[in-house]
Amino acid sequence: MTQKLLHESQPVLIVEDSEDDYEAARRAFTKANLRNPVAHAYSGEEALRYLSDSGVKPGIILLDLNMPGLDGRKTLELIKRDETLKHIPVVILTTSNDERDVEACYKLGANTYIQKPVDFDGLIAAIRRLKEYWFEFALLPKEP
Amino acid sequence: MSMRLRQFSIRTLLLFTIGALALLTTTLVAREVYTQWVRLDSISMLKEATKLSDELFDVTYKLSVERDVAYSMLYASDRKTIDDLRTTVESSRRDADASLSSAYGTLEQYRFPEVNEILRRNREQFTEFQALRRQVDTFMAASPATRDRVLPQRWFDQATTVIVHTQDIWMQFATHFTDIDPYVTLHMRFKHVLGIIMEYSGRERALIGKLLAENADPSPAEQLQLLEWRGAANLGWIIGETLARQSGLTPAITPAFKDARSYHQSVYDMMRDIFYQPGAHHTGSYPISAEFWLELATETNDSLYALKDAALAQSHAYVQGLERKAQHEIIVNFLILLFALTLCGYSFRLVSRRVIAPINAIVTALLDAMEGKTVSFALPARSQQNEIGKLAQVLEAFQRNTEKIRQNEKNNAHLAAIVESSDDAIISKTLDGTIVSWNPGAEHLLGYSSDEAVGRHINLIIPEERLEEEVGIIEKLGQNQRISHLETVRRHKNGRRIDISLTVSPIYDLAGNNVGASKIIRDITARKQADAQLLNYTKALERSNKELDDFAYIASHDLKEPLRGLHNHARFLLEDNQDKLDAESVSRLNRLTYLSQRMERLVNDLLYFSRLGRQELAIQTTDLNEVVRDIEDTLDVFLEERHGRITIPKPLPTITCDKTRVTELLRNLITNAMKYNDNAEKIVEIGFLEEQPVTGAGMMKDVFYVKDNGRGIEEGFYDEIFRIFKRLQSNKDSLTEGTGVGLTFVKKIVERHGGRIWLASEPGKGTIFYFTLKGELYDSKASA
Numbered sequence: 001m002t003q004k005l006l007h008e009s010q011p012v013l014i015v016e017d018s019e020d021d022y023e024a025a026r027r028a029f030t031k032a033n034l035r036n037p038v039a040h041a042y043s044g045e046e047a048l049r050y051l052s053d054s055g056v057k058p059g060i061i062l063l064d065l066n067m068p069g070l071d072g073r074k075t076l077e078l079i080k081r082d083e084t085l086k087h088i089p090v091v092i093l094t095t096s097n098d099e100r101d102v103e104a105c106y107k108l109g110a111n112t113y114i115q116k117p118v119d120f121d122g123l124i125a126a127i128r129r130l131k132e133y134w135f136e137f138a139l140l141p142k143e144p
Numbered sequence: 145m146s147m148r149l150r151q152f153s154i155r156t157l158l159l160f161t162i163g164a165l166a167l168l169t170t171t172l173v174a175r176e177v178y179t180q181w182v183r184l185d186s187i188s189m190l191k192e193a194t195k196l197s198d199e200l201f202d203v204t205y206k207l208s209v210e211r212d213v214a215y216s217m218l219y220a221s222d223r224k225t226i227d228d229l230r231t232t233v234e235s236s237r238r239d240a241d242a243s244l245s246s247a248y249g250t251l252e253q254y255r256f257p258e259v260n261e262i263l264r265r266n267r268e269q270f271t272e273f274q275a276l277r278r279q280v281d282t283f284m285a286a287s288p289a290t291r292d293r294v295l296p297q298r299w300f301d302q303a304t305t306v307i308v309h310t311q312d313i314w315m316q317f318a319t320h321f322t323d324i325d326p327y328v329t330l331h332m333r334f335k336h337v338l339g340i341i342m343e344y345s346g347r348e349r350a351l352i353g354k355l356l357a358e359n360a361d362p363s364p365a366e367q368l369q370l371l372e373w374r375g376a377a378n379l380g381w382i383i384g385e386t387l388a389r390q391s392g393l394t395p396a397i398t399p400a401f402k403d404a405r406s407y408h409q410s411v412y413d414m415m416r417d418i419f420y421q422p423g424a425h426h427t428g429s430y431p432i433s434a435e436f437w438l439e440l441a442t443e444t445n446d447s448l449y450a451l452k453d454a455a456l457a458q459s460h461a462y463v464q465g466l467e468r469k470a471q472h473e474i475i476v477n478f479l480i481l482l483f484a485l486t487l488c489g490y491s492f493r494l495v496s497r498r499v500i501a502p503i504n505a506i507v508t509a510l511l512d513a514m515e516g517k518t519v520s521f522a523l524p525a526r527s528q529q530n531e532i533g534k535l536a537q538v539l540e541a542f543q544r545n546t547e548k549i550r551q552n553e554k555n556n557a558h559l560a561a562i563v564e565s566s567d568d569a570i571i572s573k574t575l576d577g578t579i580v581s582w583n584p585g586a587e588h589l590l591g592y593s594s595d596e597a598v599g600r601h602i603n604l605i606i607p608e609e610r611l612e613e614e615v616g617i618i619e620k621l622g623q624n625q626r627i628s629h630l631e632t633v634r635r636h637k638n639g640r641r642i643d644i645s646l647t648v649s650p651i652y653d654l655a656g657n658n659v660g661a662s663k664i665i666r667d668i669t670a671r672k673q674a675d676a677q678l679l680n681y682t683k684a685l686e687r688s689n690k691e692l693d694d695f696a697y698i699a700s701h702d703l704k705e706p707l708r709g710l711h712n713h714a715r716f717l718l719e720d721n722q723d724k725l726d727a728e729s730v731s732r733l734n735r736l737t738y739l740s741q742r743m744e745r746l747v748n749d750l751l752y753f754s755r756l757g758r759q760e761l762a763i764q765t766t767d768l769n770e771v772v773r774d775i776e777d778t779l780d781v782f783l784e785e786r787h788g789r790i791t792i793p794k795p796l797p798t799i800t801c802d803k804t805r806v807t808e809l810l811r812n813l814i815t816n817a818m819k820y821n822d823n824a825e826k827i828v829e830i831g832f833l834e835e836q837p838v839t840g841a842g843m844m845k846d847v848f849y850v851k852d853n854g855r856g857i858e859e860g861f862y863d864e865i866f867r868i869f870k871r872l873q874s875n876k877d878s879l880t881e882g883t884g885v886g887l888t889f890v891k892k893i894v895e896r897h898g899g900r901i902w903l904a905s906e907p908g909k910g911t912i913f914y915f916t917l918k919g920e921l922y923d924s925k926a927s928a
Contacts (some may be wrong), residue, residue, distance in 0.1 A: 013286070017643065018705060018709070019712070020708070020709035020710065020712055021712075022710070023712070023716070024708070024712045027719075066702075093703045095702075095705055095708070097748075097751075098696075116704075116708060117708075118704060118707055118708045118711050118740060118741060118743075119711065119737075119741050119744075120711060120712050120715040120737075120743035
């Protein structure tokens, strides 16, 4: 059985060390009419802690790559190695458009890779497309 | 070889034998010719002698006539008989004198000692004889009563003595010619015998004539005398016949012989009854007169004389024959002599040419070679198929070898000089590793002097930890292999390790045996250091590239993050406080967002440019026509807006290249051509040329071009346009305008492919960009 869609009630976890970027993402969510509750982790460690502690698992994780401490790559690797977490779609949202980063992330099991546009309108467009894809078209495996 | 030796020996022996035989023949024939010549001379002497013998015969004949007639006359009593006889005596006396003086004169020329002795005595007797002649004259003039009764007999005896002595001379003379030809001697004897016969018949004639003149009967003593003489004459006939037969005269003289003999016989027959019968006497007068008798008797002598002439003619003919024969023989022998001489000369010339001259040449060449001269190899004998030819060939080979050796010595000197002056260590060693030679380069490089090193083992310079390696080298040398440029380490006298490059070659002796090895050791310490330095530089460069990458990465993330924040905050400010902000504030905040966006594009371009430099090309087979079609598709709107058109006059080739990059290259050139173009219709032509001159740099093959009808570029800006962020037009401050990196990317892509880009432009008319790619052209025909 497959779970049809991400539900609006399912929280979205944003792992982002930059307060500015977090705010931009929140605003873009609003602009894109994405009403899901948003959880914010400032670091990889915090994200993993949230994922293991919270009762409700997030429907999707937006993950920044460059972070102090446990960076995005490591965090992604740990999520995708965890049997209880690996089904959660991970969208890499990062400034880097380096091929090496892109390739490495997909290898580690990232589901989407989006370069953060400097332009805020670009970000809104990106989030809108993200919402359309993950919340309206994509099918996900049933939660264990 | 032995076969050839035999050939040579037989041929040369034959040549020598022919030469020797010819020489012998020459000698013999020459001797023969000499003998013949002497004989010819003798024969001519013989001819003379024959003539002389004839003369002497004549003398005896004439003397005999004188004696007999005078004798008869001395006994004559009547005046008439005396007068008649005196006439005869006088004429015969003249004849005899003439003959005698002629004969004696001739005879003296011969200088035969014993003959001359006889001749001398004969002259004395002749003198006495002449005295008697005068007495005979006196006698005849005197009256018969006073006449000397002894004189007639004295006269007769003396005359006979002279005649006999003359005959003795003749006999003695003839013995000198016996050796020349026995026949001619026999001929002379024959004539001598005829002379004797004539003399005895003369005596008969004289005595019978006296008896007739006296008209007296013969006394018994006189009768006995007559018979004795007749017997002697008859004996002469018998001897003469034998001699004639032995001397071969018989056939020619037979008629004359018979005549003379029968005449002699018939006279005897006529007189036999008158004088020869014992006790014969006559009464009255004899039936014949003394005068008639004397005439008759003289006729007998004449027949003898004729016989003598016949013999003489025959003898003469015979001698002439001898002479001719001798002459012929001389001519024939002379011809033989000439032939033999020629043969002799020819064979000796051959021997000289084939044996002596080549040996001379070889000896001369050898002597020259010994003196160190450079000898011509063109020895004349070397084509001969014998030992001399072989010898010449061997000598030539020897001389060539000598030349080679000399050349080698020269080369060796050169090589030695090279070895001496080489900076490389050049060492030779025996198979067991004993050092044999050690050049100054080795002294310098390894620290040991030549005296210290030569004779030591090669391990002297091999570090302990490398001894294994030497075993491998020796093994390879054993298989006649060469070791080239083996990089290893050797030990200096002071223990220091030296980086070296080692080349080891086997050394062979003349027989091709491997007797050792030569080592060339090059100090590569400097090179090793340089290599290490280079490695350091490379590592430094790699580090630097890594840092650059890291920088790019940092730039892509860390520079953009604050930029994004700047942008977002401006946007949030605008959104959150739109109704509170005045128009100018709104404008400034918009400007802020615009600048941050532009900044982002610049950063992105910079990153892309750095990536172009370090990323590997993804080479693949690429149809350029398809590439251009794809660009047309993606630029669809762009082209439509600007009334742009892309033309391809000739289908483009399919090449191998990085398709993505080349697409980018062409897109940049096309968009550039459209952007800087003010024409209503903007046309870009893309083409391919087999070859095209590069401005100021010769020709290039497989050249692409992109031609536009745009504004054109001033020549002074040809280089500048490729510089990063360089735009020739002023910044219009529009997001649709480029950052000015297009041509920089284009140039970078061309260069990454190993190509070249250049342009030709005319301001106001348009520009042509030419470029080449490293990508190999494998199909010059269009695929589409």
